[in-house]
Amino acid sequence: MIIYRYIAEGLFIGFIMLVMSGSILAVRSRILMHAVLGLAVSFLGVAGLYFFLGSMFLTLMQILIYVGAICVVLVFGIMVGKTPKEIDEKQLRGKHSILAVSLSTVIFFMLSASVFFAKWNPVTEKIGDFSMAYLGKNMLYHYCLAFELISVILLAAIIGAIILARGGREADLG
Amino acid sequence: MEMFNFLPPELIRMIIFVALLIGLVFLNALVMVYLERKIAGHIQRRLGPMEVGPHGIFQTLIDGIKLIGKQLIIPRDVNRPLFRLAPLLAFTPVVLPFVVIPFSQKIQARDLNLGLVFIIAMSAINVLAIFVAGWSSNNKYSLFGAMRSVAQNIAFEIPILLSVLSVVLMTNTFSMQGIVTAQSNIWFIIVQPVAFLIYFIACIAETNRAPFDLPEAESELTAGFHTEYSGMGFGLFFLGEYGNMFVVCSIATVLFLGGWHGFTLPFNDYGAIIWFMFKVYFLLFLMIQIRWTYPRVRFDQLMNLAWKYLIPISLVNVLITAVIVKL
Numbered sequence: 001m002i003i004y005r006y007i008a009e010g011l012f013i014g015f016i017m018l019v020m021s022g023s024i025l026a027v028r029s030r031i032l033m034h035a036v037l038g039l040a041v042s043f044l045g046v047a048g049l050y051f052f053l054g055s056m057f058l059t060l061m062q063i064l065i066y067v068g069a070i071c072v073v074l075v076f077g078i079m080v081g082k083t084p085k086e087i088d089e090k091q092l093r094g095k096h097s098i099l100a101v102s103l104s105t106v107i108f109f110m111l112s113a114s115v116f117f118a119k120w121n122p123v124t125e126k127i128g129d130f131s132m133a134y135l136g137k138n139m140l141y142h143y144c145l146a147f148e149l150i151s152v153i154l155l156a157a158i159i160g161a162i163i164l165a166r167g168g169r170e171a172d173l174g
Numbered sequence: 175m176e177m178f179n180f181l182p183p184e185l186i187r188m189i190i191f192v193a194l195l196i197g198l199v200f201l202n203a204l205v206m207v208y209l210e211r212k213i214a215g216h217i218q219r220r221l222g223p224m225e226v227g228p229h230g231i232f233q234t235l236i237d238g239i240k241l242i243g244k245q246l247i248i249p250r251d252v253n254r255p256l257f258r259l260a261p262l263l264a265f266t267p268v269v270l271p272f273v274v275i276p277f278s279q280k281i282q283a284r285d286l287n288l289g290l291v292f293i294i295a296m297s298a299i300n301v302l303a304i305f306v307a308g309w310s311s312n313n314k315y316s317l318f319g320a321m322r323s324v325a326q327n328i329a330f331e332i333p334i335l336l337s338v339l340s341v342v343l344m345t346n347t348f349s350m351q352g353i354v355t356a357q358s359n360i361w362f363i364i365v366q367p368v369a370f371l372i373y374f375i376a377c378i379a380e381t382n383r384a385p386f387d388l389p390e391a392e393s394e395l396t397a398g399f400h401t402e403y404s405g406m407g408f409g410l411f412f413l414g415e416y417g418n419m420f421v422v423c424s425i426a427t428v429l430f431l432g433g434w435h436g437f438t439l440p441f442n443d444y445g446a447i448i449w450f451m452f453k454v455y456f457l458l459f460l461m462i463q464i465r466w467t468y469p470r471v472r473f474d475q476l477m478n479l480a481w482k483y484l485i486p487i488s489l490v491n492v493l494i495t496a497v498i499v500k501l
Contacts, residue, residue, distance in 0.1 A: 068298020
């Protein structure tokens with residue numbers, strides 16, 4: 001069906017636009033809140049790209065974790081903390097802007113060169129199984145140690161956060 | 175029909191479904207507001223709306239038209255783009271979950287493999303919308319409302335996920351249709367009563383309803399995060415809220431009350447929607463009744479309820495379920 005192809009291409013371009021505009025907004029905006037929301041838009045675009053690549057699970061996790069958790073925590077930080085509403089024009093410019101621009105241009109050309117010169121073999125069949133059952137089994141059997149280590153790190157982070165929060169409250173009372 | 179040949183039937187089906195689902199969101203809000211006012215009236219020994227139509231059944235329709243006709247006032251000091259964006263951002267993620275809700279065996283827009291995760295991911299965007307609304311209004315009531323709302327949502331999302339998880343452990347699938355099919359013999363409310371209770375309590379908090387309606391506590395915060403909104407800006411938040419209630423109640427129906435299962439009706443593949451709607455509206459009725467029965471909790475009580483009671487209980491519940499499933 002030709003219309004599906006049009007829709008797919010349109011969506012792909014749309015997702016790319018989301019990522020690009022979101023990240024430009026995140027870096028260039030003078031209002032902190034706009035920057036965070038730009039980041040959220042960019043994350044949504046990345047989620048769309050995952051969807052385009054055929055992994056519904058990654059798409060949903062991207063939305064759930066990056067948009068739903070990380071962006072919300074960032075916004076929370078902005079609202080609770082004493083942050084300036086607008087950033088000075090001076091701070092946006094930075095000292096090494098020429099260096100940064102040249103470096104990112106070089107990286108851009110290197111990446112696009114490697115994309116253009118790579119030999120893309122057309123895929124005749126689906127390689128591997130990326131369903132949730134497969135992911136879960138691998139996580140718990142094959143990569144069990146890594147999985148457990150990550151959980152320990154997260155546990156340590158949670159305990160640390162609780163201890164920090166307690167200290168703050170006691171200091172306020174005393 | 176020549177001219178429609180370039181449109182594949184699946185696409186047409188999808189468009190029709192989305193149009194119907196948006197219609198359902200609006201209709202549900204109309205019905206729910208009417209029910210809410212009527213039930214509240216009878217609980218308080220009044221009659222509720224009586225003027226427009228027999229027993230006031232057209233009251234909410236008239237109110238809705240009035241709301242659409244009202245001027246959209248944008249205060250001078252708000253952050254204009256975000257202020258305009260927030261209602262849309264709050265409304266869209268409420269419509270999307272309807273896509274995966276199985277109204278009956280055949281009536282479902284799309285049966286995703288990860289339907290349940292899809293709904294939970296969409297509710298994450300909703301939190302962001304409340305934040306944007308509260309912050310962009312540049313008003314302390316809105317800001318406080320938004321902050322309360324997000325603290326509440328983060329806290330109550332955990333028991334929701336854990337109670338959902340204990341059902342998923344039993345069914346081994348995230349597909350909504352699959353979970354319903356797994357309950358053809360026994361409804362999960364009988365096997366998982368604790369998970370159902372936790373889910374229902376946490377959902378009342380998640381939808382910002384009394385007794386957990388701190389984000390919009392009228393007596394403290396005027397109206398919370400949508401204080402500055404007028405006309406349809408407020409209307410979209412309102413629609414979103416009632417749509418959200420419908421979504422959480424239909425998840426509860428799918429997970430615990432057997433979805434569209436019931437006595438076989440004529441044309442059961444489609445007719446079972448009556449069972450589904452009946453169960454959903456029964457849960458919604460319970461929610462309304464709870465709202466008009468219990469007083470609002472304090473914020474520390476709310477947080478204690480989530481972190482000290484619901485989360486530990488649901489963790490133990492998941493553990494027990496996992497052990498029993500594996501035995």
